Amino acid sequence: MQWTDEADAAVKKVPFFVRKKVRSRVEKEVTEAGKTRVTLSDVKTTQARYLKKMSSEVKGYQLDACFGGSGCPHRTTTSEVLVERIERVMAGADLLGFLRSRVQGGLKFHHEFRISIADCPNACSQPQIKDVGIIGAATPEFTDIPCTACGACSDACKENAVQLSATGAAVAVDAARCVHCGSCMAACPTGTLTTGKKGYRVLIGGKLGRHPRLARELPGIHDAETVVRMIADFLAFYKSRSTHGQRFAQLLTDADIDAFTDKWAS
Template sequence: MNITAEQRKKVKGQGFLSNNDGIHFSARVITRNGVLNAKQIRNLSEVAEKFGNGNVSFTSRLTVEIPGIQYDDIENVKVYVAKEGMTVGGTGAKVRPIVACKGTVCTYGLVDTQGLAIEIHKRFYEGYSDVMLPHKFKIAVGGCPNSCVKPELNDLGIVGQKKPDYNSQLCKGCAKCGVIDTCPMKAASMENGKMIIDQSVCNNCGLCISKCYFNAIPDEEQGYKVYVGGRWGKKTRIGSLIDKMFTKDEVLNVIENAILLYKNEGVPGERFGMTIDRIGIEKVQEMLIANDR
């Protein structure tokens, strides 16, 4: 069968990407933050056996790709994955599927990354599915400063935070300080008989919470750090850090503001980081947190 360029473009927009043999396609099946249930996994195995080449692979953004699909089977694949509530897609100049770490089960996880990412998926991946942008827009949610999902290399990256609530009056200046011994960043030190925390070094990982023998850090302020304009690839750009710690509701507002700013101010073919550099990060930051003051 002779497949035209127009046909390839159309099915790519639906989530079917041409294989390098020029004949077959890979179905890109969307997951919610990389999570599938057992029935969905069985379904994908069946799709691979019935319509593909028997293999199932995962993209770097935690979607599933099933290669080796014939053009004439594309509609059959859509129907088959829909049996278990799955869809194909995740391509084009739109909000892309959300990536999140497993912060809810990881020992270092500070926030419910999966819960937040599901909200973002519903509101912005599904809810903005018809909104065309200048280029693709990637969002990642990390549960702690370990940044396993590289939030700072996404168009918008979110990082869970626990800022230590330190009461210096309770510090006894212990010769062996539990906070200093615990801090992986070496942000804590002893000065004039008191433990101090260098906020320019502290990354709010939360590991020092409750480590003081005299309860000088009994609690924390929990929130989120947000990076914008990150990009990986041939032209790498580390995301610009917004100078504020956000609540969950504020994070959702920032995402919406960022997408709308990009849609209205971005140039076709321009990634969000390029838009930010053109407008200026100070102005962009002002626009992104305008509703949070």
């Protein structure tokens, strides 16, 4: 589908979390009208209809994932099954019915509870600004196989977390620098470095808006089963505190985050 410069510039001004949906709808309506070129008038017409019908489009939650399933070369974990399990938990929580009972007037997309899953620390799906962010993680672990001091692990680590001895052998990984991306283990040709614990990092309480806030990470790397139970716990907390459609981040105090940290320590 061909877009004029004016039409393309206009759709880029739409909030990013609905931009893809608006763009798809514009192209659908233009195609149904028998046209092959999107103009500024088409964008404005579709946008007006979309905003008018927004309340009927809201489903109570948003669940995003990166494009790891289609071949991301950086993926640390495979999250397709986790996405399906979290989708079932969120659908079962009847967040749409909950929001309708709490929010006066029409529902907007910003009322929805948002979860984002990224298969690696590059975090293309922006988990740091969602109610719950989930990031694939793999912890490096040393084996008994002698290091040949080839330097491959150090070269692969963008965080400079791999510590080398005077002879160039890998001797340790700085936990404070490591983001658990798995690059050093993948690069090691001898098996000196291997994958230890594998799972997901979990962040809570991120949002944009007038008072943006980055999500805070709960310590530990959690398996898929634990992540699903954590999501159910977060949703129960959210539904017990939200009185008029506040975001999860608005409800969380430092004491609440500390309580979640203690509960889900791994």
